[in-house]
Every structure is written in structure tokens, then in C-alpha cells.
Amino acid sequence: MALVSLAIDYKKASVEVRSQFALNHNDSKELYDSIIEIESVNYAVFISTCNRTELYLDIDDLKIIDQVITWWQARTKDASHNVKDYFRLRQGTEVIKHLMKLACGLESMVLGEPQILGQVKAAYNVSKENNSLGKELDRVFQKVFSTAKRVRRETRIGYCPVSVAFSAISLAKKQLDNISSKKVLIIGAGETGELLFRHIDALNPKRILLANRTMEKAEKIVKNSTNATSHNLDDLSELANKADIIVSAVSFGEYLLYRVDIDNLKERVFIDLSIPRVIDPEIKDLSNCIYYCVDDINSVMEDSRDRRRKEANRAEKIIVKSLEEFIAKEKSIISHIAIKELFDKADNIIDSSLEKSLAKIRNGKDPEEVMKRFAYDLKKKVLHYPVKGMKQASKEGRKDFLEYMKRMFGLKVEE
Numbered sequence: 001m002a003l004v005s006l007a008i009d010y011k012k013a014s015v016e017v018r019s020q021f022a023l024n025h026n027d028s029k030e031l032y033d034s035i036i037e038i039e040s041v042n043y044a045v046f047i048s049t050c051n052r053t054e055l056y057l058d059i060d061d062l063k064i065i066d067q068v069i070t071w072w073q074a075r076t077k078d079a080s081h082n083v084k085d086y087f088r089l090r091q092g093t094e095v096i097k098h099l100m101k102l103a104c105g106l107e108s109m110v111l112g113e114p115q116i117l118g119q120v121k122a123a124y125n126v127s128k129e130n131n132s133l134g135k136e137l138d139r140v141f142q143k144v145f146s147t148a149k150r151v152r153r154e155t156r157i158g159y160c161p162v163s164v165a166f167s168a169i170s171l172a173k174k175q176l177d178n179i180s181s182k183k184v185l186i187i188g189a190g191e192t193g194e195l196l197f198r199h200i201d202a203l204n205p206k207r208i209l210l211a212n213r214t215m216e217k218a219e220k221i222v223k224n225s226t227n228a229t230s231h232n233l234d235d236l237s238e239l240a241n242k243a244d245i246i247v248s249a250v251s252f253g254e255y256l257l258y259r260v261d262i263d264n265l266k267e268r269v270f271i272d273l274s275i276p277r278v279i280d281p282e283i284k285d286l287s288n289c290i291y292y293c294v295d296d297i298n299s300v301m302e303d304s305r306d307r308r309r310k311e312a313n314r315a316e317k318i319i320v321k322s323l324e325e326f327i328a329k330e331k332s333i334i335s336h337i338a339i340k341e342l343f344d345k346a347d348n349i350i351d352s353s354l355e356k357s358l359a360k361i362r363n364g365k366d367p368e369e370v371m372k373r374f375a376y377d378l379k380k381k382v383l384h385y386p387v388k389g390m391k392q393a394s395k396e397g398r399k400d401f402l403e404y405m406k407r408m409f410g411l412k413v414e415e
Helices: 015-021 028-036 062-074 093-103 115-129 135-154 164-175 191-202 215-222 233-242 281-285 294-362 367-395 399-408
Strands: 002-009 041-048 052-059 088-091 183-187 207-211 228-231 245-248 268-272 289-293
Touching: 002 015, 002 062, 002 093, 002 135, 015 052, 028 041, 028 062, 028 115, 041 115, 041 135, 052 062, 052 093, 052 135, 088 093, 093 115, 093 135, 093 294, 115 135, 115 191, 135 294, 164 191, 164 245, 164 268, 164 289, 164 294, 183 191, 183 233, 191 207, 191 215, 207 215, 207 233, 215 228, 228 233, 268 281, 281 289, 289 294, 294 367, 367 399
Parallel strands: 183 207, 183 245, 207 228, 245 268, 268 289
Antiparallel strands: 002 052, 002 088, 041 052
16 A cells, blocks of 8 residues: 545645635545546545645555546646646655644644544545545544544643634633524624634534625535525624624624614624624623624634644644554554465465375375475475575675565574
8 A cells, every 4th residue: 555645725725726626516426436447546535625625545556646636637627727736745654644633633724623623534434435445544544533532632722712713703602601502693704704604513503694795605605504594684683683692704894783783682792803893892781792802802812822832732742652653553464464464375385285295195105205295395385485585685686685584584694
């Protein structure tokens, strides 16, 4: 197995480029069938999110990378960008370490964000459903999942918000317990609004209401969610009174919600991330309402950035140790497989030679002569390939290989 990954992510590619080479809009069966059709590609896993598209491949020959790149380029109708200008190739243990960091949120635009682990698990499941995973890739991903679980358990990487969106949700969670029973209204379907939606959707609230001037944008964001609906801004006061948490991230220029629009019949949290503000700050004077503006969020972010970096350093150490454990176990698996193959080969040689010798004895041949011949033939068959390998090593000047062979057969080794 040769393990490689090809990745395009936000570090090198704009959202326009990432969108062009995303694979999440493809039919998964057709996608996996077509990549496996490439000679020497044995198995594959695709991870495609708004920030990255990554291909993890079990291949026989690195020479087929160019074919994979051609395949990827052909998946898009827009030829304005060349995948070769944006992708990064990783190999071997570098792939596994990167995948561990990715699943732990250390490669995310928002350091430590938790959604990526679920996205990696979903990609793993799709590959498995399409019979494209394979034993080796399966072991890699299982180790990645256990590592991410350990990082979440032993560090606080996921408890220190560093994005405006995630910080806002953290504040809301502090004020209103049990978010699974809450309705959340998001005003705005731009970049921050979409990030807010992803953070909130991962928390499984009772309902998400996404309101935007352009309905098409809102509909596109909520289409894959089972508990979210899109709305226009005309019904905003009605939606706000239905919600427990109201978060805005929209450019509008005037207030969309005023104090008089809110019924004040239950406890609510208002978080206005818009500049200029679109939620009337006088809402905070209502007895049941808590109000935050973007400056309040920024203070939370400043307090947590240094802590999250420290937790990321702790996570890195866990990943390094986990990678070492995986490599050691893989070496053990490889040696066990090789040893089993060696014993099976020896059994086949012995069984075949023994059956011929016993047949000769049953036909009246001298048993002593038969056994001598059996021992001689067995020696030749058992030593055939080792002797052939030693001769080839000597011919190529591979003294190191000859030394290993001597140790394997218990021969005298020059000190």
C-alpha cells in the first residue's frame, strides 16, 4: 500500500477555486467507481467541505498521480483554473498526521472547530458504503477517530471560541441551557451567517430559522438540514418572537428589529454581529432579554485565543504519540502477515514433497533412500529463493542486504 493525499484548501485557494474543484455535488457511487477505475488506485476517501476538498488514496504506484489530477480536472465544467496550481500532495505518514490534525480541528480556518470531525466521519462512511475503503485505509481512519476523541477528552481545544460566529453561539449557550429545546433565528445568509448556521446546526437545536433578503441563498444553506427552514425578512418580528436565540450577521444600514417588535413573554438572547447594528440595543432593557453586540463578542475572542493556541500545542503532542503508536502497530501487522505467508509457503513445500515420498514408500521403494531424497529436495526448495536473493544482492553490491540475510538464517556476521 502507498498512501497519498491530494488537497485543495483555503490556505492556497480562494472560495471560487475551492468551489470549482469541490466534489460534494457529485453522485457518490459514480464518483468512487470512476476513481477506482484508474489503474493502480485500489481504494479512496473524499472529504469535501466549504474550506477544502481532499482525496485520500491507497495506490500501487506513485506514477498514477498525474492520471488522478487529470481525473479531478475533468470533474469540473469550468476550465478557468488548473488543479495543478492549487493542490498539495502528501505521502505516507505525512498523510496520516495531516488527517489527524484535520479531524482535531488544527487545520481549520477556525482553530479547533468541532464540525470537521463529523465531516470526516461522514466521508469515511460514504466511502465504506461504496465499497471503496479497504482494510488499510479503514485502520488509518479508525486511528484518526480515536485520536480526535482523545484530543477532545484531554484538551480544551473545543471550549475556547476564536471566531465571531462560534463565540456568539458560546455566549448564547451560557445564557440558555439545553439548546436542543431552543429555536434559533439567524438573520443573514452571507459568509458569517452560513458559518453561524453550521455551528448551530451541529448543536442540534429544536429548530433553525434562517432569514435573508435573497431567499435563494437561504434555501441553499438549509437544504441539507432536517430541522431548518428559510424565510424572507418581511416576517422578521414574528420569527423573532418564536425564537429563543436571535443572531444577526447582515449588512442592512438600519434596524430590522426594534424593542416594540418583541413581546417579552419569555427569556431570549439577542446577538447582533452586524456593522452597523440591525437589532435595536434598547431590547436589552426588556426584563427577559439579553443583548450582545459585536464588541462583546470580540472581548470573548481575545480572552480565548491564547488559551486555544496552548491547547493546540497539547493536541499536537497527543497526535505525535498517536502517530507513533499507529506506525508501530502497522509494522507489527506487516510482519505478522509476512510470517504467516512464510509458514504457509513452507507448509506447501513440505506437504507436496512429503506426499510424493510417502507414495514412493507405499510403492515399495527403499524408505531410507526415499527419506534421504526427501531431505535433499526439501533443502533445495526451501533455500532456493534465499540463495537467489543473496546472489542478486552480491551482484548489486548490497552488503547491507547480505548482512540482514545472514542474521535471518543465524549465520556468522562480521563485526
